[in-house]
Amino acid sequence: MAVSDVSLLASLSLLLAAAALSERLGLGQGRAMVVSALRAGVQLLLVGQILGTIFAIDSPFLVGGYLVWMVGAALWVAWSRLGPRKVFALKKLDVAWVLLGLGAATAGLTRAVNEVGVNGVRLPISSVIIPFVGIVLGNVLSSLGLAIERFQSEIKSSRALIEARLLAGASVWEAGSDSRRAALSAAMTPILNALSAAGIVSLPGALTGQLLSGQDPLSAVRVQLLILISLALASWLGCATLLYVLSSRWTDFEREAFFPEAFS
């Protein structure tokens, strides 16, 4: 299915009309709708051009450079999202390492998968790695955000209980286990829901995209499955790593001491 300029413009004008109506009804969000839609348009058209060029050249250096740029952008988005609620003890470098590690791992994995061939077809490596790393990083970002926020609030709200456990002889690692569990649960719930609901409730984005561009459904679901499993794996890896880093940062494993706000 090819989308013509006319149909794109038509959909955009419908959104503009909705934005105008929203303002007229006093609901607000009209300006945000217009700006966001225009932003998406410019960004996607630009990225289409860039990707077209990169895919045509298919050089490992270009792909590597683009991956680094993606990690940097992800880091910037993650950090500005945390905003004034900056987490005590969390350093920008922690998030950077996690994202970089996951990006590199995903790129390697994608390369290996492509060597074997998805649906029997081997694609130019750049056109496989870039979208795959992109979707993984995007999802890991939201999981990390959820994990960090939940862990911080858990540590704050159950501080007295954590201290009681320490006094009763628990190690700092044991005393914080509930908080880590809650944080990981919050972070993993979206992707686990997506896995459980896939095909029954919703057709995931990549599957929809492939079907719309005329792929065979059976091939499309295999790709989608690969993506969903990778997302779950990457979310777990990223969150588990970050929770360990945070736990070690606001406790003193060696002396078994615990004092979160000393690091705030």
Add this chain to the structure above:
Amino acid sequence: MNPQSPLLELENWKPLVGPWVNRRARSYQFKDREISHVTGPSGSGKSLLLRSFVGLEPAYGVRLATGSVVGDMRQFRRKVQFVPQFPAFEPRIAAAKAVGATSESLVRGAENILERLGFANPRASLDQPIDFASGGERLRLALLRSLLLNPQVLILDEWTASLDSVAIQSVSDLLSSWLIDDLNILRARTVASGRSIVMTAHAGTTSLGFKIPVRELAVLDT
């Protein structure tokens, strides 16, 4: 044990947080069979001092127990027990388990202590979760939890705040018995270990009802 040698000692103690960081380093000693009442105005760092003993606040200072330098805070905390003003417990489990009365003999010991602390029906209190206990009950259950660990030093932070005068007297009596080793209800011990109590309380020491003289200790240099 030489009664003059301190059970717990802080050399050049200095907090690392809050408005107290610029304070001059101080040393404190807590001896065997001694009750120390840490005094000072609100905000002078009394709770901070007590919490830093057990590694809940960062501070410089060497902690010594029975003559040896403390390396492992986890071992140290079993010997030096801290009872906070607002204690927390594992939720939704029977009080007996939450306070660590895991064997039949410990449950019997716990019942005995709770009875002396004025609980009308200790067995029933131990069977229920602590979730709905009042502030005063929680404080006494926290004291029980600490005593069951058989510590050498007992630290109590503002322990009178949630207790009425009758309950205060019952706690004072129990602590006095514990201090002179007249509380024969816990784990059998062959060697008499040291005992010391460090506390803060808004009430003056005369109204606390201790039968043993209480040492007043100003948290600040005067």
